[in-house]
Amino acid sequence: MDTNSFKELIKPFFWVEHENNVSVCLNVGEYKSEIFQLREDEGFEGNGYDWGSLAKIFLExxxxxxxxxxKFDPEAGMFCAYSSNTDALKTFIIAFKETCENETLIRDLFSRAELD
Structure with a gap:
């Protein structure tokens, strides 16, 4: 898969290459915000930490x-996953994005996410 196709496939997540590792990030607030509203009364806001919790249960x-x-390094306004293994991170983000697009599966996973 060429770089442009990959970048399109994972949008709105975006890929960042560093000297010794790679990361994939998401500016939070718009993409899939309705998922986090399902558990708003528990304190979920859809911030980077909430995305990290969702991604962790996805990986598990x-x-x-x-x-x-x-690994994950979320902030309030941004979700970020990183690895020194480029192929592993690509495998993760492609599968995670596909899961995010499957309403039934993402809601099921989110039902077990823990507030960070």
Whole structure:
């Protein structure tokens, strides 16, 4: 898959290459905000930490083989995952984005996410 196709596939997430690792990020607030509203009364806001919780449960249940190589560094306004293994992070973000687009699956995963 060429770089442009990959970048289109993962939008609104975006890919960042660093000297020793790669990261994939999301400016939070618009994409899938309705998912987080489902548990707003529990304190979920759809911020970067909430996305991190959702991504963590996704990894645990859907891609456990990536748990040791994909790490998270969320902030209030941004979700960020990173790894020194480019292929692993690409595998993660492609699968995570596909899951985000599956309303039934993403809602099911989010039902088990823990507030950070």
């Amino acid at each position: 249940e859907q891609k456990p083989e990536l748990m040791e190589v994909v």
